[in-house]
Amino acid sequence: MKKHIAILPGDGIGPEVCEAATKVLSEIGKMYQHQFEFTFADLGGVAIDKSGTPLPAETLSVCKQSDAVLLGAVGGPKWDTLPGDQRPEKGLLGLRKELDLFANLRPVTIYDALADASPLKDDIIQGVDLVIVRELTGGLYFGEPRERRGEGKEQLAVDTLVYSRKEIERIVRKGFEFAKIRGGTLTSVDKANVLESSRLWREVVDEVAQDYPDIEYSHMLVDNAAMQLVRNPRQFDVIVTENMFGDILSDEASMITGSLGMLPSASLSQDGPGLFEPIHGSAPDIAGKGVANPLATLSSVVMMLTYAFEMTDEADALAEAINDVLEAGHRTADLTNDASKALSTEEMTNQVIDAL
């Protein structure tokens, strides 16, 4: 098969981890007779520097013509003082909206070999295997009005949390679909005792549930969910929630593994190209040193192979290779206290290629 992949290296360690990904993809292409064609484009800080905008039209068009998008990371202190609408993140938010990437998937799994890194006790995290399905194009992130009103002490700032039934239904359906192919359990997270949007959310979940009689589903308040993720993360299989709650809970959930450098994400639309990216940031402190952990990006490639290309053999092979490399004791600097044993980005990437 032939696939066009848009590569957006972005800022900080983004280019380094993306290089690892293209190398591994090329290898998989050779092994399984696929043609992966890469088109590079700018997003975030690098785009601001080159063309004054975090999401150039050219980048958007490259993405729209692709079969899938791989993103490294965006942002860094260099652009932190720019006004809100000219910052690197704005490029990412714009891309989500333009590609209609309404479903953000963040799986949280524990690699046995890395369980020690978790701040949580062993018996709490053993066997954790959950995925957060976060709504990504609605809610407080995009609602209007969002503005200042008045001046001085009386000045107000307003954001709007708005969801339509349609928006809720499509993400909730994704949640149920994932529950179906996974553990069969769905937890819908809201704040229905306070928010009108959460009450609508809950109604829609109850309606959609009629179509999935085999899925065990329940509602949980977001404050309780924030507790339960720490108390007993194993109780969760699929969590579905709105944009802002998903932002907070998925970062919390990712930290229970202790290894941010390992976790991938996918952002999917109904039928256009999906976007795949590691959940870690641009890590400006280690950028350009060749020491970044490429495994979260390679896991994002696993998700690309699975969800964008339906290449399950290829995906399984890569997932296994990553696991094997860890089991064999290979570590990048973020995963070990023994600096003398730490592999570079390139060495780690080559280990994965060997394991393939």
Add this chain to the structure above:
Amino acid sequence: MKKHIAILPGDGIGPEVCEAATKVLSEIGKMYQHQFEFTFADLGGVAIDKSGTPLPAETLSVCKQSDAVLLGAVGGPKWDTLPGDQRPEKGLLGLRKELDLFANLRPVTIYDALADASPLKDDIIQGVDLVIVRELTGGLYFGEPRERRGEGKEQLAVDTLVYSRKEIERIVRKGFEFAKIRGGTLTSVDKANVLESSRLWREVVDEVAQDYPDIEYSHMLVDNAAMQLVRNPRQFDVIVTENMFGDILSDEASMITGSLGMLPSASLSQDGPGLFEPIHGSAPDIAGKGVANPLATLSSVVMMLTYAFEMTDEADALAEAINDVLEAGHRTADLTNDASKALSTEEMTNQVIDAL
């Protein structure tokens, strides 16, 4: 001194833990020659049952005439199917607004004797001592419009996140004041890369900070804060944040102790009576059995003595008594796996009184 205390036992285990509190307060009154007068009133489910509304006018007037309010807990499955505006929580939200309780304090500390109960590893939680200062009367909880628009698939639900400079300034000032009497460090949590209200929040924090040159303060994004609370809670001293973020983060933070039955809270206004309550819920499953842990409520009494009455000797004595009882190995059922050793609510209360 003579103090009028409004007691709102509420639902579930509320009456039992409030009984413990009045007993201990009476004892302290005897010891230190104070007169604590208790006036009981209904709030939440019990008020709905008796008078059809979760916050009767009578209750509000009792609270307004008091020097401090003690609340047990509200809510339970019995009232969960009522429409939103008739539910027990609505009574609590109404009380917060009516008494202008804009500053919610939730200290999170680890009792050495109970550190084992934490889901987090020992070296992560040892020495944790933070307080979350949550804005309690603004933001998404009270913003207008909050409504449905349209019908069918196109129906929208809208909530509004609104803050004025004034509202932000008074809570941020509280944050700095607490930092001053505590560790000297303040973390302000927002989502300034997305929300207009957070950008205003950040501006106000930077302004108020000018008045507190000795306080080390920083801004943190809410998703990062949710991670950092798990990764390294010891880094925090005072956290100040808006209503919804505070709801989520304070529940998350409370779980890192593993002992919800221990944690108190205070909700303060500018100069009216404050409200003091345990952070645990009404625990309907164990209600009426006399086994509830009274210590979170007694710690809330410590906060009442401190913040409402400025009785610091009395507060210190009670805090010490609670600690001594735990050090001596006394446990209620929620704190031990050995059911045969579990004290009843009354026995635990008497232990605290003895230790006083």
